[in-house]
Amino acid sequence: MTRPDPAPVPQALAPEAAVARAVTAGAGGVIYDIGYRGYDGPRLGRRSAVWALFAFSFRAAFGLGRSGRAKVVPWGALAIISLPAVVQSAVIATAGPLGARAGGGFTYDNYLFRMNLLALVFLAAQAPELLVGDQRQRVLSLYFAHALERVDYALAKLAAMVASLFVVAIVPMLVLFLGQTFAASDPFGSFRDQLGSLPGIVGSAAVYVLIYAAVGMSITAFTPRRAYATAAIVAVFLVGSAVSPLLRRAGAGIGDWTILLNVNTVAEGVRHTLFGGEPNGAVATASLDGVAYVGMALAVVAVGVMAYLWRYQRIQP
């Protein structure tokens, strides 16, 4: 009869057992004084540290591993931004394809433009969540004393903001996509028909997300308090969208160029230029060339990211 192999000793326990000093205590009981163990395993260095910080921050952006309170805003924003897509999909499912208009008339072209307020809520709440605490509680001095550089920290946090915001932007459009696919009498045919719009879906989400993240993270990097950062981000978006139509009506000289003060119009202009479809908002009525939106967007992202990185090169932890 063959005996089964003894269970392999877990790697972690082997060195412990080797060093353990058994100290007999009282009535035959044994206390193991394990002592200090060194670490001879792999040290993966800077690249691994950056990746770990990205993953950690991405989870933090959704409040994962944090208290319930930390989850309210990110998950609430994600739920509400997805709600129209869910409702419209339900209406289509019961009333057929013609139900799309009754369900709100959301399309891949207008979804983010209409629902951008929720993306703004997510950005204005979670960009400070990612950056301000580390500044205020001086956790930065711990980070900078480790295997990663200042620029690594900044880029990992920026990437986490981009990735989490991308989830918020893409999820509702994927809901819409699935809704329209499965509500059709011929799901396979519908899926094939819609496949062509996937690059546009991903692309337009990316356009909004990159512009939003660059604006939000650069503002936050310069703000020492969470509430100030949130207020400043909201102000930049809302003041831009409030002022630009007023200026447009009043300013005969500069005319349509004033719409570029509105971050959402810029994002929408780039989306329309790159991926076509129905133009929304001021983009529909203005006579600006697509290059103007793209140029403005590139300028905003470049200036935002450069200011952000500059700040983290100089910040005193």
Place this chain on the structure above:
Amino acid sequence: MPLIEARSLTHRYPGNILALDNLTLDVEPGVIGLVGANGAGKSTFLKILLGLLEPTSGEASVLGFDVRREGTQIRSLVGYLPEHDCLPPDLSATELVAHMGRMSGLPASAARERAADVLRHVGLYEERYRPIGGYSTGMMQRVKLAQALVHDPKLLLLDEPTNGLDPAGRDEMLALIRRIGLEFGIATLVASHLLGEIERVCTYLLAIDAGRLLRAAPLASFTERTGTLAIEVEEGAAGLAERLIGRGLPARIEGRTVLVDVSDEAAYITIRDAIADLGLALVRLEPRRHRLEDLFRDEVTDDAA
């Protein structure tokens, strides 16, 4: 290869504030005390060693790595406990320490395992799962120490590790540092403005003042020089001092206390006999706790000599 090597290290902050002035020293492994008054340049020195601050001039290396060019390598092998608060209140100690392990390049599973290990070593048990925001100062200092230890560093840099602790907390922290240095075998540099504390844990002492190296020597040589005995008697201090001086011992009076600089064993017998002969009521007989000022006073007299 020395653990730390500095050659003519000088640092000026903006506004022409001189923090380190031509500092040259070699540090060998052990538990090393870096002692100096507030503003003497201790924190600046530690930050330069970590590669966080670029020296204005001069050279320095840690574990053979140049502080200017190889900061990343240094930081992956060195643990650092900052002087100020630096802990996020919303994370638990376990989460923070494991995360900092990953920031040093440890794989996720190893970081978790080592976090549990080092938290146990610094004496945090069930409370390590609670958010740090609710911790006492003593517990926070332990977490700061744990995050500096999690990646099994070759060198620990501790900046005022007993800051804000009550006497019992100080004792525990000092015992822990001693254990890390001697039992765990991790070279440790402890910066403090309290010589009395540092001399309890260190084997070697560096004293700096106004950015200059005052003295670097094994601890024993410091205590030899400042081997002062404090004798407190009910009354008759003056008579005792007189008699001791008559027996060739340098004695001076400070209130009800007679201070004697003791150089050998025989002095204790002389003192005992003197007290007995005079029939004095002895209240206290103890070695004087050394203070920074004593170091500096000695230095001045040395210079004058």
